[in-house]
Amino acid sequence: MRGGRWRRIARQIGRSVAVWAVSTVTMLVLAGILPDFQLQSPDGDSATDIAVTAALGAGAFGVLSAVFWPLLVRLLLLVPALVLGLLVFVLNGVLLSVALRLVPSGDSEAAPETAVIVAAVMSAVASATGAALAVRDDDAYRRRLYRLADRRRRTLPPGPSSPGTVFVQLDGVGHDVLLAAVDKGLMPTVARWLGGPRASHRLTRWHTDWSSQTGASQLGILHGSNFDVPAFRWYEKAGREVMVCNRPTSAAELQRRAVDRTGDPGLLAADGASRGNLFSGGADEQALVLSIATRRRSRENRSRAGYFAYFSDPANAVRTALSFVAEVGREIGQSTRARARKVRPRVGRGGLYPLIRAFATVVERDVVVAAVMGDMLAGRTAVYADLVAYDEVAHHSGPRSGDAEKVLARLDRSLALIENVAEHAPRPYRIVVLSDHGQSPGETFRSRYGLGLGDLARAGCGLPVPRRARRTHSGAEARAAVRAALRRPVEEGAGQHRPPRRSEPIVLASGNLGLVSFPDVPHRMTKEEIDARHPALLTTLANHPGVGFLLVRSERNGGVVLGAYGAEIPLDRLDEDPGPLEVFGPHAADAVRRTHSFPNTADIMVNSAYDPADGEVLAFEEQIGSHGGLGGAQSEPFLLSPLAFSPAAGDGEELVGAEGVHRVLRRWLRESDGPQVPLTTAPEERAA
Incomplete structure (x- = not known):
């Protein structure tokens, strides 16, 4: 035992000496490269004196960073996070300038802007060296976690003995994608949780609502209601505005509506933290939460937890910046290879996308994981965090692409980090991993047919469309259908029917779900009204090979599903005759009926065609x-939960809908014997 302790001490000393030596060499190299950075007097010093000066400067910089940097960050916690990220580099440069002045020779100096560069490079090199030396040393990593935990315990009262719960959302990771990644060895942490006689978790598949996207799913999971969220973006006739789930004003309004409907602040109201989410879940502690982005900053809504844990090490900001640049390069390289190999399907990945991808896969991940670590070391009862990296990459590279698989491997390492932190938290933690939806592959509607859904809808209305769309087979068929419906001749060059400007539709897309609304009509139009104004529109859409089915309101049947070849199935008959919904599975009918009940459902809801043989859909957006x-x-x-919790669903039952997931997570919080979190009453029961 004592021998092992001395070996650990020797390894620690060896790592420290190695990092010091590498930092010294880095300082010497930078002094030779940068004209405004010198380590010798104007008269010249010997090589030995310069080396000693560099060693003393590197040592002083390391000591100052270790001692004073955490204090500086504590003083700057009131500074917004993004500003603090920039100040990291400036303050790092200040510490280097002070370190150079402490060197006994007094000959070392650096211009202010040069000091910032030198400090950033030295921090990055020192961090990389330390990580490389300690990557296989679990003891070193555990000791660092112990120090973080001890620091927290000295400033906080003892934590409760009941378990806390951490919910980690892997955005966009489907149930089968997760299993495939485990089988390929890409996610060893998840594999260990699931595999063998020592398995600690169980895996449950759940089914989304029709609107299978983060806005609807996360609102339902965190706040218990996603009623009247028909898509990711939709037009509301009452307010005459387009709602978009990831727009701060829309997110705030959706959260307010959910709270009003349930009468409950959310899943995280009892000592909770919300990290990287669209909605707060009622948490007091929030970081990167979209629904509060429009609020005026105050002590109540400023996010602090996690930022100290992240920025207290100045190398973190440097490492994240370098990782950001590396990710941009990785994306450019991957997209270039895809173009060179003529990979199909493929979408454009230029413009700002490499920067957006790097933010999602590096910056957002680093800050959110650091915040979760801080929450656990602070002993919070419930934490919900969203990691969006996979979803962003899979949209442009494909759900099962090599690019997306590499992101899954990095996310698994984040889960391992959270698991390790849990061992040193002031209370036990149970880690739940879940996703809000999956992703379906397939080429875009536009790439297959040469025109977008908006072009097709306009052509079906007899409105002008771009010349390229008119020349496509779909565009020509739509124009012919309009002329036939209006009993007009089909000669080439005949003038197009142009209805009044007021009837032009607003066409929006949410993945493979399209929404067509007529803004000049204050209510949701019926099939009969649409046919009267645009006789060819519904048949044009329903008979298109890229469309699976339509949902419209009917004066005679309340609501109907329309399909090709004149299929028209009333909603109350879908169970006995699913018609075009049959291919979409057993839960499709209930999902469609539920969306039909929403006040803000579009005049025409359009779901793309689906091929069950290869699982492909046709996105109305530029996403594969x-x-x-x-x-x-x-x-x-999926829902990956500890065996300590009761099963998410009973034997033979299936978990359906985000609101159902919310009730399961509520139950698990009660089972943890923490603060009693009341089960949100279902809206129908409250109305009764």
Whole structure:
């Protein structure tokens, strides 16, 4: 035992000496490269004196960083996080300038801007060296966690003995994608939780609502209601505005509506923290939460937890910045290879996308994971965090692409980090991993047919469309259908029928779900009204090979599903005759009926075609991995829960809908014997 302790001490000393030596060499190299950075007097010093000066400067910089940097960050916690990220580099440069002045020779100096560069490079090199030396040393990593935990315990009262719960959402990871990644060895942490006689977790498949996207799913999971969220974006006739789930004003309004409907602040109201989410879940502690982005900053809504844990090490900001640049390069390289190999399907990945991808896969991940670590070391009762990296990459590279698989491997390492932190938290923690939806592959509607859904809808209305769309087979068929419906001749060059400007539709897309609304009509139009104004529109859409089915309101039947060849199935008959819904699975009918009950359902709801043989859909957006409607893996996310919790669903039962997941998570919080969290009453029961 004592021999092992001395070996650990020797390894620690060896790592420290190695990092010091590498930092010294880095300082010497930078002094030779940068004209405004010198380590010798104007008269010149010997090589030995310069080396000693560099060693003393590197040592002083390391000591100052270790001692004073955490204090500086504590003083700057009131500074917004993004500003603090920039100040990291400036303050790092200040510490280097002070370190150089402490060197006995007094000959070392650096211009202010040069000091910032030198400090950033030295921090990055020192961090990389330390990580490389300690990557296989679990004892070193555990000791660092112990120090973080001890620091927390000295400033906080003892934590409760009841378990806390951490919910980690892997955005967009489908149930089957997770299993495939485990089978390939990409996610060893998840494999260990699931595999063998020592398995600690169980895996449950659940089924989304028709709107299989983060806005609807996460609102239902965190707040117990996603009523009247028909898609990711939709037009509301009452307010005459387009709602978009990831727009701060829309997210805040959706959260307010959910709270009003349930009468409950959310899943995280009892000592909870919300990290990287669209909605707060009622948590007091929030970081990167969209629904509070429009509020004026105050002590109540400023996010602090996690930022100290992240920025207290100045190398973190440097490492994240370098990882950001590396990720941009990785995306450019991967997209270039895809173009060179003529990979199909493929979408454009230029413009700002490499930067957006790097933010999602590096910056958001680092800050959110650091915040979760801080929450656990603080002993919070419930934490919900969303990691969006996979979803962003899969949209553009494909759900099962090599690019997306590499992201899954990095996310698994984040789960391992959270698991390790849990061992040193002031209370036991149970880790639940879940997804909000999956993704279905397939080429885009536009790439297959040469025109978008908006072009097709306009052509079906007899409105002008771009010349390229008119020349496509679909565009020509739509124009012919309009002329036939209006009993007009079909000669080439005949003038197009142009209805009044007021009847032009608003066409929006959410993955493979399309929404057509007529803004000049204050109510949801019926099939009969649409046919009267645009006789060819519904048949044009329903008979298109890229469309699976339509949902419209009917004066005679209340609501109907329309399909090709004149199929028209009333909603109350879908169980006995699913018609075009049959291919979409047993839960499709209930999902469609539920969406039909929403006040803000569009005049025409359009779901793309779905091929069950290969699981492919046709996105109405420029995405080759999409979600938002029905069809395939997008509707089948997962719930990975500790065996200590009761099963998510009973034997032979299936977990359906985000609101159902909310009730399960509520039950698990009660089972943890923490603060009693009341089960949200179902809206129907409250109305009764």
